[in-house]
Amino acid sequence: MLKNQEHRLAVAPMMDWTDRHCRFFHRRLTSRALLYTEMVVADAVIHGARDRLLGFDVEEHPVALQLGGSDPAKLAEAARIGEAFGYDEINLNVGCPSDRVQSGTFGACLMKVPDLVAGCVAAMKGSVTIPVTVKCRIGVDEQDPEPALDALAGGVFNAGADALWVHARKAWLEGLSPKENRDIPPLDYDRVYRFKTRKPNEFIGINGGIQSLEEARVHLDHVDGAMLGRAAYHTPGILAGADAAFYGAPSEAFDFAALIDTMAGYAARHIERGGRLGHVTRHMVGLFHGLPGARRYRQILSTDANRPGAGSDVLKTAFAAVDFGGRAAEAA
Structure with missing residues (x-):
């Protein structure tokens, strides 16, 4: 090798x-x-x-x-x-x-x-x-x-x-x-x-x-x-x-709901240390590109996540706007 x-x-x-x-x-x-x-x-x-x-x-x-x-x-x-x-x-x-x-x-x-x-x-x-x-x-x-x-x-x-x-x-x-x-x-x-x-x-x-x-x-x-x-x-x-x-990993559906939970927890810890939610969520704006609701998801992360005092719940709210159409665990 x-x-x-x-x-x-x-x-x-x-x-x-x-x-x-x-x-x-x-x-x-x-x-x-x-x-x-x-x-x-x-x-x-x-x-x-x-x-x-x-x-x-x-x-x-x-x-x-x-x-x-x-x-x-x-x-x-x-x-x-x-x-x-x-x-x-x-x-x-x-x-x-x-x-x-x-x-x-x-x-x-x-x-x-x-x-x-x-x-x-x-x-x-x-x-x-x-x-x-x-x-x-x-x-x-x-x-x-x-x-x-x-x-x-x-x-x-x-x-x-x-x-x-x-x-x-x-x-x-x-x-x-x-x-x-x-x-x-x-x-x-x-x-x-x-x-x-x-x-x-x-x-x-x-x-x-x-x-x-x-x-x-x-x-x-x-x-x-x-x-x-x-x-x-x-x-x-x-x-x-x-x-x-x-x-060579198994080809299986990706659990995006679990991903959002993990990132919300990570963002909460960052905020507790004096950071801002937007520091984390600015990298996540394009995650659901092409899916129904992705535009609303982007809007929430681009506006609400950058408001003073924004908490990690904003990330979950944004995720709820995405319509997977039965594909909630598939890669976007």
């Missing part, structure tokens, strides 16, 4: 979205898919409020910490801290194209300095016992994706990386916003497939534009893992079928 082969499906790290509440919710839908944190800058891990930045619920496992940075020593220290917090994997961001990331000389701009990335991976590998992985693009700006991906990937695997997740688009550091960089550069899945044929003994996962579990399964004919991003966030109900589709 390849290293990391158990992680055939993953939910991508997404800034402002995949926080601890999102991950706890997603874990209720799939027990096996690998979940990622938002990117956390190495300096923040070292000098910031670690409990706030790195804290997570034990039920989120398996969960990976994604780090941003370009200083090998700082990344090594941040990786050690992440391992001590209990994360199952440390991932290096070599794909984010935001202005903030570029100003710090990390993220997608690191595609231009593969030797530095390899040095970062080697330092992180030397500091932890858990897997160290990389998430990258196929290239940036005017780079030719053929040599660009080969150089980056060859370096990180020689440095000991346990897996490479490739967002199958270029990133344009000039002229496109981060949002545009998620849509405008064309997808080139074949480029990732070609690379995998040359690295049969290394774990290569693919990301970018995957809209369903069915599409993810098709990719697994060519690569080792598939990573869902916005589709998992905006229509999270698709994750309810992931364990059966990818991990």
Whole structure:
């Protein structure tokens, strides 16, 4: 078995979205898919409020910490801290194209300095016992994706990386916003497939534009893992079928009523600690996409859940608005 082969499906790290509440919710839908944190800058891990930045619920496992940075020593220290917090994997961001990331000389701009990335991976590998992985693009700006991906990937695997997740688009550091960089550069899945044929003994996962579990399964004919991003966030109900589709779990109806009960209890505990209901429910708005009553469900979570003093009962009220038509336990 390849290293990391158990992680055939993953939910991508997404800034402002995949926080601890999102991950706890997603874990209720799939027990096996690998979940990622938002990117956390190495300096923040070292000098910031670690409990706030790195804290997570034990039920989120398996969960990976994604780090941003370009200083090998700082990344090594941040990786050690992440391992001590209990994360199952440390991932290096070599794909984010935001202005903030570029100003710090990390993220997608690191595609231009593969030797530095390899040095970062080697330092992180030397500091932890858990897997160290990389998430990258196929290239940036005017780079030719053929040599660009080969150089980056060859370096990180020689440095000991346990897996490479490739967002199958270029990133344009000039002229496109981060949002545009998620849509405008064309997808080139074949480029990732070609690379995998040359690295049969290394774990290569693919990301970018995957809209369903069915599409993810098709990719697994060519690569080792598939990573869902916005589709998992905006229509999270698709994750309810992931364990059966990818991990051999029994194919059976999903108990959404039990899910809501669990999330209501989780939200109540968060509120008791001084949090707000909306911190939790904002990640659940798209759960019942396509079902009668889903619009009313979304309205309740978007308005009532954000009112001052809102309690977890709002979540149950929203759930009661959904009409399953005899499919109350099926995946939405």
